[in-house]
Amino acid sequence: xxxxxxxxxxxxxxxxxxxxxxxxxxxxxxxxxxxxxxxxxxxxxxxxxxxxxxxxxxxxxxxxxxxxxxxxxxxxxxxxxxxxxxxxxxxxxxxxxxxxxxxxxxxxxxxxxxxxxxxxxxxxxxxxxxxxxxxxxxxxxxxxxxxxxxxxxxxxxxxxxxxxxxxxxxxxxxxxxxxxxxxxxxxxxxxxxxxxxxxxxxxxxxxxxxxxxxxxxxxxxxxxxxxxxxxxxxxxxxxxxxxxxxxxxxxxxxxxxxxxxxxxxxxxxxxxxxxxxxxxxxxxxxxxxxxxxxxxxxxxxxxxxxxxxxxxxxxxxxxxxxxxxxxxxxxxxxxxxxxxxxxxxxxxxxxxxxxxxxxxxxxxxxxxxxxxxxxxx
Numbered sequence: 001x002x003x004x005x006x007x008x009x010x011x012x013x014x015x016x017x018x019x020x021x022x023x024x025x026x027x028x029x030x031x032x033x034x035x036x037x038x039x040x041x042x043x044x045x046x047x048x049x050x051x052x053x054x055x056x057x058x059x060x061x062x063x064x065x066x067x068x069x070x071x072x073x074x075x076x077x078x079x080x081x082x083x084x085x086x087x088x089x090x091x092x093x094x095x096x097x098x099x100x101x102x103x104x105x106x107x108x109x110x111x112x113x114x115x116x117x118x119x120x121x122x123x124x125x126x127x128x129x130x131x132x133x134x135x136x137x138x139x140x141x142x143x144x145x146x147x148x149x150x151x152x153x154x155x156x157x158x159x160x161x162x163x164x165x166x167x168x169x170x171x172x173x174x175x176x177x178x179x180x181x182x183x184x185x186x187x188x189x190x191x192x193x194x195x196x197x198x199x200x201x202x203x204x205x206x207x208x209x210x211x212x213x214x215x216x217x218x219x220x221x222x223x224x225x226x227x228x229x230x231x232x233x234x235x236x237x238x239x240x241x242x243x244x245x246x247x248x249x250x251x252x253x254x255x256x257x258x259x260x261x262x263x264x265x266x267x268x269x270x271x272x273x274x275x276x277x278x279x280x281x282x283x284x285x286x287x288x289x290x291x292x293x294x295x296x297x298x299x300x301x302x303x304x305x306x307x308x309x310x311x312x313x314x315x316x317x318x319x320x321x322x323x324x325x326x327x328x329x330x331x332x333x334x335x336x337x338x339x340x341x342x343x344x345x346x347x348x349x350x351x352x353x354x355x356x357x358x359x360x361x362x363x364x365x366x367x368x369x370x371x372x373x374x375x376x377x
Contacts, residue, residue: 009072010082016068017079018054019297026053027083028091028195031076031152033145034059035105036095037181039293040203044187046295047311047324048199051304053091055297077153080174090174091195094148096243097181098252099234100225103142107135108216114279120211128218135219136264139229141272146239148178162245166190180243200314202294224261295324302329 028045032038042057049055058064058076065071084090097105112120115134123131149156154171160178161167165186167178179190184201191199210216225234234240234256244252267275295307306324313320 006074006078009070009074010078013064013068013070013074014079014082016070017056017058017064024052024054025087026089026091028053028055028093029076029080030055030057030093031080032059032094032147033102033143035102035109035143036097037184038095040184040201041093041095041187043294044199044201045191046293046297047202047307047314049195049197050295050297050299050307052197053195057293077151081172084172084174091177092152092174093177093179094146094152095179095181096146096148096239097143098244099143099237099240100256103139104135104220104223106143107138108212108219111212113283114276117279117282117284123212124215126215128215128222131215131219132223135223136226136229137267138272138275139226140233140266141269148176149239149242152176160243160245164190166194168194178243200311202310202314202320224259225256226262226264227260228263229266230256230260293323294320296326298324298326300326300330302326302332305329 030038030042030045038057038059042055045053045055058067061075064074064076064079080090080092107115111131112118112123115138116123116126145151148154148167152171154169154176156169156178157167165180165183169176175194177194179187183190187201188199235253240249240252294310303324303326306322306329310320310322310324
């Protein structure tokens with residue numbers, strides 16, 4: 001591919017990726033692995049600052065191809081650098097989540113569509129032993145990458161900043177930020193400071209609120225991590241040792257070491273590859289998630305009005321259940337306009353009736369006055 005061809009492809013993909021264009025020169029790429037809390041972060045950023053920041057949520061190149069319909073070799077890093085070269089202020093955010101919790105969440109995300117190829121309702125009838133056994137087979141192969149350390153290709157500090165609870169690295173004029181999911185209560189303060197904009201945080205797309213929520217809760221409550229997997233993959237996890245302080249690691253290990261189970265034999269790399277190929281070939285149920293976010297980022301007037309309402313509610317500590325859905329907001333806006341027109345029409349009609357009534361009453365009043373006057377005589 002020539003430089004000119006690549007530039008044309010970058011422009012095309014970038015235009016498709018930025019569905020809602022703003023005049024703002026600020027871009028945030030929430031470029032993370034799945035199931036680390038990124039959906040909540042994206043909705044929070046959009047609700048708080050959609051008129052100031054373009055917010056793009058992306059997991060990998062496959063997701064990029066699905067979003068844009070592109071079949072070329074453009075990478076997410078190409079798109080990030082392209083936006084920087086356009087003169088934009090670019091931020092890239094990744095989130096760290098502790099390994100066992102992240103593996104469980106990733107497993108349950110794909111439980112119906114890949115691992116058992118069944119509906120969420122039917123999965124609720126499965127035995128917990130069956131769900132646990134499959135998870136242990138997959139355990140070593142789930143949630144392996146750390147984007148900040150392995151994918152971004154930047155020089156990172158030797159130690160995580162446990163006082164600030166984030167790391168910020170500037171590379172080629174792009175600001176790369178790493179935060180931790182278990183600090184989510186601090187995200188508002190952290191991100192408001194970094195982005196110089198008030199950010200409120202909302203929980204979005206939580207697994208325990210789905211149809212398999214009860215199964216998910218039972219799993220988390222009873223699951224015991226096999227001792228061999230714990231010792232080989234968790235105790236020596238380099239990411240856990242980087243992102244958790246010594247005290248945090250101790251608390252984490254203390255918790256899971258009271259919940260160790262018997263050793264198991266998991267899939268080898270070859271077996272896992274075969275398993276995933278078969279799972280994808282057999283997939284019957286669609287895993288497309290409509291209305292995935294509380295806020296998809298539309299900046300039309302009705303959506304912006306709804307966004308402002310939600311922002312105030314969240315800031316006041318209210319729990320929100322609404323979503324910012326463009327079609328609904330447009331319909332509500334139309335309805336409000338029609339209602340206001342009808343109110344004005346009703347008011348005009350009432351005024352007209354009152355005026356007519358007054359005109360009709362005057363002769364009657366004069367006649368009564370005359371009659372009453374005669375009686376007095």
